[in-house]
Amino acid sequence: MTRIVCKFGGSSVADAEQFKKIKSILQGNLERKIVVVSAPGKRNPQESKLTDLFYSTHDLATKKLDFAAPWKLIRERYIEITQELSLQSSIREEFDKLEEDLLKNSEKLSVDFLVSRGEYLCAKIMADFLGAKFIDAYPLIQFDNQYNVTPESYENIATALSDKNTIYVVPGFYGSDMQGKLKTFTRGGSDITGSILANACNCSVYENWTDVSGLLMADPRIVKDAHTISYVSYREIRELAYSGANVLHDDSITPCRAKNIPINIKNTNKPGDQGTIIGPTPETTSRVITGIAGRKDFSMLYIEKSMMNKEKGFGRKVLAILEEQGVSYELSPCGIDSMNVIVDSKTLQNVEKEVRKEIDQKMQPNKIKIFNNLALIATVGHGMVSQVGTAARLFSALAKDNINVRIIDQGSSEINIIVGIDEANFEKAITAIYKEFVD
Numbered sequence: 001m002t003r004i005v006c007k008f009g010g011s012s013v014a015d016a017e018q019f020k021k022i023k024s025i026l027q028g029n030l031e032r033k034i035v036v037v038s039a040p041g042k043r044n045p046q047e048s049k050l051t052d053l054f055y056s057t058h059d060l061a062t063k064k065l066d067f068a069a070p071w072k073l074i075r076e077r078y079i080e081i082t083q084e085l086s087l088q089s090s091i092r093e094e095f096d097k098l099e100e101d102l103l104k105n106s107e108k109l110s111v112d113f114l115v116s117r118g119e120y121l122c123a124k125i126m127a128d129f130l131g132a133k134f135i136d137a138y139p140l141i142q143f144d145n146q147y148n149v150t151p152e153s154y155e156n157i158a159t160a161l162s163d164k165n166t167i168y169v170v171p172g173f174y175g176s177d178m179q180g181k182l183k184t185f186t187r188g189g190s191d192i193t194g195s196i197l198a199n200a201c202n203c204s205v206y207e208n209w210t211d212v213s214g215l216l217m218a219d220p221r222i223v224k225d226a227h228t229i230s231y232v233s234y235r236e237i238r239e240l241a242y243s244g245a246n247v248l249h250d251d252s253i254t255p256c257r258a259k260n261i262p263i264n265i266k267n268t269n270k271p272g273d274q275g276t277i278i279g280p281t282p283e284t285t286s287r288v289i290t291g292i293a294g295r296k297d298f299s300m301l302y303i304e305k306s307m308m309n310k311e312k313g314f315g316r317k318v319l320a321i322l323e324e325q326g327v328s329y330e331l332s333p334c335g336i337d338s339m340n341v342i343v344d345s346k347t348l349q350n351v352e353k354e355v356r357k358e359i360d361q362k363m364q365p366n367k368i369k370i371f372n373n374l375a376l377i378a379t380v381g382h383g384m385v386s387q388v389g390t391a392a393r394l395f396s397a398l399a400k401d402n403i404n405v406r407i408i409d410q411g412s413s414e415i416n417i418i419v420g421i422d423e424a425n426f427e428k429a430i431t432a433i434y435k436e437f438v439d
Contacts (some may be wrong), residue, residue: 001164002204004032007172007194008074010049011211012268013122018082019129022209026130026167031204034161034197036172038190040077050074055117061106072329078121087128094121112174112184119190120272121169132167135160138182141175141196142403145187147251149196157200170197176239176429191249193371195263199232204265206247206256213267214276215245216290218434222427225436229291230274233281236290236380239416243293243378253278279314281382288438291380291428296376296423298330299340302405303359309336314363321358325351330376331409331418342407342420345372356358374406375426379433380416391417397436403429 006026012018026032036363053070060067075095082089098117099110106211122135127134140160142153153175158305161168172190177183185192191208198206215237216226232240234257241250248265256263256278292376308314318339322329348355348370356368384390391410395418398405407420421429 002031003200003201004029004205004207004315005036005194005201005203006032006207006219007036007190008038009190009210010038012041012209013037013039013126014041014043016081019081019085021085021268021271022126022346023130023396025209025268026290028271033164033167034201034203034209035126035130035167035169036190036194037119037122037169038172039122040081042061048073050077051115052117054118055111057102058106058109058111058114060369061102061109064106064288065262067102071102078125082125082128083107085125085129087125089125091121091125094124110182113155113182116174116182116184121383123169123171126170130167130169132169135168135170137171137173137175137193139176139180139192139325140170141189142178143175143183144178147192149255150178153196154200157197158202161197161201162361167215186249186251187300189249192255195252195255198261198367199259202259203261203333206261207266208263209266209268210250211269212265213270213273214265215240215248215291217290217438218430219244220222222430226434228237228274231279232276232279232290233382235281236382239378239380240291240293241280241377243380243418244295245291245293246255249280259319264345285383287381288351288377288383288387290383291381292379292433294375294377294426294430296375297345298342298376298420299345300367300371300374300420301348301355302367303338303339303341303363305363305364305365307335308339313341317362318359321362325358327351327355331407331420333407333409339380340407342374342376345374371406374422375423375429376407376418376419376420377426377429377433378416378418379437384417385414392434394419394433397432398429401425401428401432403432 008022042049055076056070057067078091079143082091124134140156142150172193174184194206214228217229218226220226234253237251238250260280264275268272327343327347329341329343333340403425405419405423409418
């Protein structure tokens with residue numbers, strides 16, 4: 001019997017009614033045996049995120065300040081879910097123990113441990129509700145400082161979740177570091193947990209359940225009624241996620257890609273919708289582009305110097321200066337006598353004077369300028385490789401809307417074209433590209 005991993009995000013476990021939907025989803029396909037959950041999400045825009053409340057509670061407790069207000073909100077959310085599901089749960093006792101530790105031993109209670117209780121307690125409730133077996137992610141999933149999972153972890157996971165007839169529930173978002181301490185992933189890390197489990201258990205599919213019916217070709221806040229992407233390759237989704245598409249944590253791709261396990265983004269509230277399949281690169285595709293994504297808040301560092309191309313190590317030295325100041329770069333298109341480096345605006349602003357001074361002293365350029373308020377837009381698709389004139393169509397579409405392109409970058413893989421434009425034209429540019437290739 002093959003198995004499916006189902007990861008349910010915060011919106012999917014926000015209240016008791018969502019828990020009931022999950023039970024129905026699992027009953028709809030008996031191969032859905034491994035469940036990963038996030039902490040319950042916001043039920044309305046005014047509500048605070050539980051993860052933020054956990055962080056606030058820990059901060060107040062370690063400062064010996066009153067943490068009753070955020071703690072009350074957290075406690076009530078979980079107890080309300082158990083009551084509405086009519087569960088005889090040990091959640092009250094769990095909270096009593098945590099509160100005692102916060103009052104008496106807050107300095108020994110790590111922030112990662114307390115924040116991880118959001119997923120831990122949700123998984124406990126889910127396991128009770130489903131009559132499933134709870135498996136803690138700590139210390140089962142162990143990773144190094146770069147969040148690379150150890151080979152032993154994959155073996156241990158396969159053993160711990162070996163019974164193919166049992167439904168397992170595992171909390172997402174955390175595991176163990178190499179020193180044996182509980183460590184959380186970055187925000188959205190429950191996606192990573194689900195992918196790791198799918199790899200370790202050789203699952204047939206990794207279903208990522210959220211509140212949208214798959215990945216859209218463009219941000220729906222910009223392009224109304226944007227089409228859903230039915231299929232996207234691992235490479236394409238990495239490009240789109242890096243460029244601003246926020247449906248799936250980009251680090252969750254690698255474990256599934258290693259074993260060609262397809263990822264299906266599904267909607268908990270509309271389980272009948274097909275969603276988006278993420279899988280291997282297709283041999284052929286009828287589409288020119290797969291999606292458009294972008295980000296704002298970039299700056300361009302422009303450096304000009306005569307005979308730059310003859311000066312060995314010039315680019316390396318410039319990037320080393322940025323590295324020393326804690327600034328990473330996105331792109332670096334160059335000319336014969338000029339070099340452009342695209343960086344995060346906020347990071348550069350903090351060290352702009354130091355960067356200018358270092359470059360002046362070490363590189364002795366003819367000119368240094370910094371251009372702010374830049375946005376990067378990536379147009380991604382395997383179909384661009386076989387379609388003559390794709391770049392021309394893209395730039396013509398932008399020109400028609402009087403949008404000036406400041407930066408152009410097209411990788412040798414030819415599956416994406418990145419343009420840098422003024423932030424003021426961000427929404428207009430995405431709309432223009434979408435209309436050219438989709439509408």
